[in-house]
Amino acid sequence: MEEKIISKQNLVKLCADIIGGGHILIAPGKTEYVVTQDASQIVLDTQSKPTKASYKTFVFPKAEPVLYYKRGKNDVQILDAGPEQKKTVIIGAKPCDTNSFNILSKVFNWDYKDDFYNYRVKNFIVIGMMCEFSDRYCFCTSVGSSPVSEKGSDIFLIPLDADNFAVRIVTDKGKEFIDAYSKYLTDGNPSKSKEVSEKVKHPEVAFDSKQVHDWLAKNFEHPKWDGVGDMCLSCAQCAFVCPVCHCFDIVDEDYSYTEGRRMKNWDGCQFGHFTLHASGHNPRDIQGKRYRQRVNHKFKYYVDKFGEILCTGCGRCSRGCAVSIDIKEIVANCKD
Amino acid sequence: MEELRKLAKELLENKTVAAVLGYVEIEPKRTKPIVITNPEDAEKLVFNEYCLNNLAVYLTKARIKNLAKQNGSVLKLGIVAKPCDIHAIIALIQESQLKREDVYIIGMNCGGVAKDFGLEYGADTLASKCVPCETHKPLYSDTTLGAEKETPKVSDEVLDKIRALEKMTYVERFAYFKKEFDKCIKCYACRAACPLCYCQRCITDKTIPRWIESSPHSRGNFSWNVVRAFHLSGRCIGCGECERACPMDIPLSLLNRRMTETAKEAFAYVSGRSLETPTLVGSFDVKDSDELFM
Amino acid sequence: MENIYKPYLAEIKEIIDETPDTKTFRLQLKDPEVAKTFNFKAGQFAEYGVFGEGESTFCIASSPTRPEMIECSFKVYGKVTQALRRLNEGDTIGFRGPYGNWFPLEEQKGKNVVFIAGGIGLAPVRCVIDNVLDWRKDYKDITIIYGARSIGDLVYKYKLKEWRDRPDVKTIITVDPGGESDGWDGEVGFVPTIVEKIAPKAENTIAVICGPPVMIKFTMPVLKKLGFSDENIFTTLENRMKCGLGKCGRCNVGGVYVCKDGPVFNYAQLKELPDEF
Ligand SMILES: Cc1cc2nc3c(=O)[nH]c(=O)nc-3n(C[C@H](O)[C@H](O)[C@H](O)COP(=O)(O)OP(=O)(O)OC[C@H]3O[C@@H](n4cnc5c(N)ncnc54)[C@H](O)[C@@H]3O)c2cc1C
Ligand code: SF4
Ligand code: SF4
Ligand code: SF4
Ligand code: SF4
Ligand code: SF4
Ligand code: FES
Numbered sequence: 001m002e003e004k005i006i007s008k009q010n011l012v013k014l015c016a017d018i019i020g021g022g023h024i025l026i027a028p029g030k031t032e033y034v035v036t037q038d039a040s041q042i043v044l045d046t047q048s049k050p051t052k053a054s055y056k057t058f059v060f061p062k063a064e065p066v067l068y069y070k071r072g073k074n075d076v077q078i079l080d081a082g083p084e085q086k087k088t089v090i091i092g093a094k095p096c097d098t099n100s101f102n103i104l105s106k107v108f109n110w111d112y113k114d115d116f117y118n119y120r121v122k123n124f125i126v127i128g129m130m131c132e133f134s135d136r137y138c139f140c141t142s143v144g145s146s147p148v149s150e151k152g153s154d155i156f157l158i159p160l161d162a163d164n165f166a167v168r169i170v171t172d173k174g175k176e177f178i179d180a181y182s183k184y185l186t187d188g189n190p191s192k193s194k195e196v197s198e199k200v201k202h203p204e205v206a207f208d209s210k211q212v213h214d215w216l217a218k219n220f221e222h223p224k225w226d227g228v229g230d231m232c233l234s235c236a237q238c239a240f241v242c243p244v245c246h247c248f249d250i251v252d253e254d255y256s257y258t259e260g261r262r263m264k265n266w267d268g269c270q271f272g273h274f275t276l277h278a279s280g281h282n283p284r285d286i287q288g289k290r291y292r293q294r295v296n297h298k299f300k301y302y303v304d305k306f307g308e309i310l311c312t313g314c315g316r317c318s319r320g321c322a323v324s325i326d327i328k329e330i331v332a333n334c335k336d
Numbered sequence: 337m338e339e340l341r342k343l344a345k346e347l348l349e350n351k352t353v354a355a356v357l358g359y360v361e362i363e364p365k366r367t368k369p370i371v372i373t374n375p376e377d378a379e380k381l382v383f384n385e386y387c388l389n390n391l392a393v394y395l396t397k398a399r400i401k402n403l404a405k406q407n408g409s410v411l412k413l414g415i416v417a418k419p420c421d422i423h424a425i426i427a428l429i430q431e432s433q434l435k436r437e438d439v440y441i442i443g444m445n446c447g448g449v450a451k452d453f454g455l456e457y458g459a460d461t462l463a464s465k466c467v468p469c470e471t472h473k474p475l476y477s478d479t480t481l482g483a484e485k486e487t488p489k490v491s492d493e494v495l496d497k498i499r500a501l502e503k504m505t506y507v508e509r510f511a512y513f514k515k516e517f518d519k520c521i522k523c524y525a526c527r528a529a530c531p532l533c534y535c536q537r538c539i540t541d542k543t544i545p546r547w548i549e550s551s552p553h554s555r556g557n558f559s560w561n562v563v564r565a566f567h568l569s570g571r572c573i574g575c576g577e578c579e580r581a582c583p584m585d586i587p588l589s590l591l592n593r594r595m596t597e598t599a600k601e602a603f604a605y606v607s608g609r610s611l612e613t614p615t616l617v618g619s620f621d622v623k624d625s626d627e628l629f630m
Numbered sequence: 631m632e633n634i635y636k637p638y639l640a641e642i643k644e645i646i647d648e649t650p651d652t653k654t655f656r657l658q659l660k661d662p663e664v665a666k667t668f669n670f671k672a673g674q675f676a677e678y679g680v681f682g683e684g685e686s687t688f689c690i691a692s693s694p695t696r697p698e699m700i701e702c703s704f705k706v707y708g709k710v711t712q713a714l715r716r717l718n719e720g721d722t723i724g725f726r727g728p729y730g731n732w733f734p735l736e737e738q739k740g741k742n743v744v745f746i747a748g749g750i751g752l753a754p755v756r757c758v759i760d761n762v763l764d765w766r767k768d769y770k771d772i773t774i775i776y777g778a779r780s781i782g783d784l785v786y787k788y789k790l791k792e793w794r795d796r797p798d799v800k801t802i803i804t805v806d807p808g809g810e811s812d813g814w815d816g817e818v819g820f821v822p823t824i825v826e827k828i829a830p831k832a833e834n835t836i837a838v839i840c841g842p843p844v845m846i847k848f849t850m851p852v853l854k855k856l857g858f859s860d861e862n863i864f865t866t867l868e869n870r871m872k873c874g875l876g877k878c879g880r881c882n883v884g885g886v887y888v889c890k891d892g893p894v895f896n897y898a899q900l901k902e903l904p905d906e907f
Binding site: 032 | 521523
Binding site: 066067069071074075076078080081082083107108110111112113114115116119220246247248249250251252254260262264267269274275276277278279281283284289293296297300301304305 | 631632633634635636637639679680681682683684685707708711718720721722724843868869870872873875876877878879880882883884885890904905906907
């Protein structure tokens with residue numbers, strides 16, 4: 001689509017206008033994506049490390065009320081809950097994050113529609129940015145993305161020089177959004193930004209996801225799962241920081257004798273009690289089976305069901321794992 | 337390193353141990369935990385400033401414990417342990433989670449470890465747990481390996497921060513911790529990485545009644561982080577694994593360290609230092625002051 | 631915005647004590663508009679919620695052919711089922727559903743049907759039995775084999791009587807050896823043994839089987855010996871669930887969402903699934 005240019009100074013002004021317009025603006029902070037009140041504090045660095053957690057919490061909050069209730073003598077009143085309908089803009093998202101909504105939207109809409117998620121995504125503008133970071137844990141290129149992928153971005157930034165960004169307008173939603181700030185933009189030259197983006201170093205492709213899929217289909221029982229499982233600590237750090245893990249729990253919590261709310265909270269398949277039945281039976285009773293579920297869900301089941309790999313290759317789960325379990329390495333070894 | 341590999345190989349070969357918990361290098365300045373049962377694999381073992389994990393966490397895991405059971409007899413589990421890791425082993429023995437004879441401690445002399453993988457090791461990058469460490473040599477071991485080393489001397493920032501927090505008003509202190517705890521996502525990596533969080537059923541998982549709200553919002557997070565600190569007071573050995581595991585960078589060691597300092601001042605007790613002393617909770621005396629922890 | 635997590639409200643019209651730890655609720659949806667249009671199919675389930683405690687998954691035990699009341703039966707285990715037990719007639723609970731797939735009863739018309747159930751496993755089967763009985767002329771021979779540990783553990787005693795009294799249904803009730811007492815006029819023996827003894831013919835027959843895993847484990851070879859093919863044996867899976875909507879990820883067995891693609895499966899389908907249920 002179209003391409004424009006924005007100077008860094010103007011980008012700060014644009015951000016200030018977004019905040020001033022009453023929208024929520026999210027930008028990468030030191031270790032997290034944070035809601036920003038001060039546009040001048042935003043640092044857009046293509047070489048920054050991916051934040052520790054993804055920004056999925058802004059569309060699929062870590063804790064979210066789905067309804068409020070009030071108990072009477074033997075009656076109950078239900079009050080609806082719903083997301084705040086505020087325009088939210090994220091700026092400087094890495095390509096391994098931007099693609100997450102495309103993937104998540106599948107499960108949240110394949111039959112029943114989760115409007116808590118949908119309404120937030122509808123109000124979300126994703127301004128992605130080219131990435132020049134890469135460490136041993138990155139593997140976006142192995143799951144169909146790349147450090148210059150525009151997938152999932154409404155607008156995509158490419159630094160042209162020390163003072164200017166190329167602004168690629170990727171979607172209609174992005175165009176409609178950026179048109180309101182056209183005074184900060186000048187016309188761009190796609191060939192220039194292309195030159196920059198083509199020079200970006202790509203992480204090496206670590207595996208062929210199709211081969212991994214087929215190997216998983218044949219190796220549900222395999223000693224490697226127990227090997228990983230014995231070292232894994234059964235936390236859910238890996239699921240909670242992941243941009244596309246979407247498991248949740250539903251719990252009620254009272255805040256008075258008669259009132260309370262029903263919450264939808266993040267959960268993860270690495271917890272032992274995730275699948276534990278009330279009778280005591282647990283289909284995934286040991287950690288090896290749970291880790292097997294993690295890999296299979298991401299690289300096989302989700303692919304079969306929804307046609308997408310449930311992984312953007314961001315490497316967060318591994319980077320943050322207390323015992324250095326590396327999903328890229330494990331998946332790359334899913335071969336005979 | 338060679339003595340470590342040789343010892344591990346021997347122990348496995350002569351069936352003194354069924355398995356060795358140790359570290360392997362995955363790239364320069366980065367290691368990860370491994371459990372080896374095959375003597376041939378002993379050559380993979382390493383020990384250096386990047387052996388950050390406290391492997392004692394594995395000693396209470398069912399499947400690791402089961403490794404010790406071989407053809408009817410029960411062998412020991414070997415563990416490569418820094419002095420601070422040995423504190424955890426001692427604490428587990430004090431708390432009857434383990435018997436001394438269950439483990440073969442390959443104690444390592446230690447001059448400190450790095451804050452994180454990939455960093456150049458030195459005074460600036462010394463792990464905060466190593467700053468107040470007074471041990472450096474294994475207090476208990478079956479074999480001690482490695483040369484004694486000097487640890488860089490740096491100021492105790494965690495303690496300074498604690499003292500600063502103590503000077504704040506209650507309201508300020510509350511605000512500080514609220515902001516930190518609000519970041520918590522309830523992934524329970526802190527609990528999973530802690531060698532002393534070994535409960536089969538943690539209080540947060542109990543639902544009838546539900547003691548701790550499972551939601552990761554202010555209230556639920558406060559109860560979780562505070563209850564966890566309380567459950568570890570007088571028990572935490574200060575290995576810092578919880579803080580290292582926390583993806584949200586919550587300064588958990590401020591709480592744990594403060595509890596440890598309090599126990600030290602009031603009872604001259606530090607967890608995991610002696611097999612002869614009972615646990616702090618186990619040595620409760622009605623005459624003990626109860627104004628300490630608030 | 632549509633809130634898929636929002637339940638209907640239902641009033642408990644009647645509570646039946648089935649066994650010391652199993653109860654049946656007869657429910658009516660409170661909103662008359664909803665009650666009028668509500669419909670479901672045999673085999674579907676719902677989420678039943680006690681506000682302040684949470685939701686639990688039970689099948690709808692009543693037949694869609696008898697829409698006056700929605701019935702569910704539950705065994706008391708944990709938090710939610712204990713809270714449900716404390717409720718009284720007239721109280722309000724949440725009801726989300728119907729969810730999941732159903733038994734392909736329409737497609738099986740003209741066949742013989744054998745029902746095999748154990749313990750509380752009769753709950754999901756009961757709905758199918760009543761449905762088939764209400765469409766009696768569409769099916770050939772109907773056999774019900776139901777067993778429990780002891781007489782006291784038999785659920786739906788009033789139903790059992792009704793079925794036994796019908797001449798057009800063969801109903802066999804059994805209790806495990808030692809579970810009988812004086813005056814027991816049913817069979818004594820484990821369900822698999824009884825199935826072997828009754829030996830329903832497999833030709834043009836479908837079997838619906840639900841019960842504790844051990845019962846299923848030992849009954850399957852008997853059915854195979856009798857000549858039942860995997861495609862003609864149906865059961866329901868019971869995985870832990872939360873949303874019932876194919877979102878929360880809890881009920882997955884391999885690529886299958888038990889809450890959406892199930893809970894009803896035939897054995898050919900189950901054989902395709904990884905051994906994780
Ligand atoms: C499709 C289906 C149909 C079912 N039909 C019946 C029935 O008709 N009668 C009956 O007695 N039981 C049935 N169950 C099992 C029933 O859902 C559990 O026994 C019940 O949820 C236990 O809840 P609790 O609150 O007592 O246990 P807790 O352990 O306190 O449960 C807490 C939560 O865990 C979940 N949970 C725990 N165990 C199970 C389980 N086995 N299956 C699913 N979720 C679980 C529940 O969602 C509950 O919200 C069915 C399960 C499924 C999946
Ligand atoms: S892989 Fe790592 S982060 Fe994930 S559950 Fe295991 S120990 Fe925790
Ligand atoms: S599985 Fe790991 S690498 Fe893949 S998207 Fe999730 S956090 Fe990133
Ligand atoms: S990997 Fe596990 S936590 Fe993540 S979406 Fe799949 S089942 Fe859920
Ligand atoms: S609380 Fe933290 S510092 Fe203390 S023993 Fe546990 S992991 Fe180590
Ligand atoms: S590791 Fe950190 S984010 Fe996770 S539960 Fe513990 S304190 Fe919370
Ligand atoms: S119960 Fe939530 S996905 Fe099936």
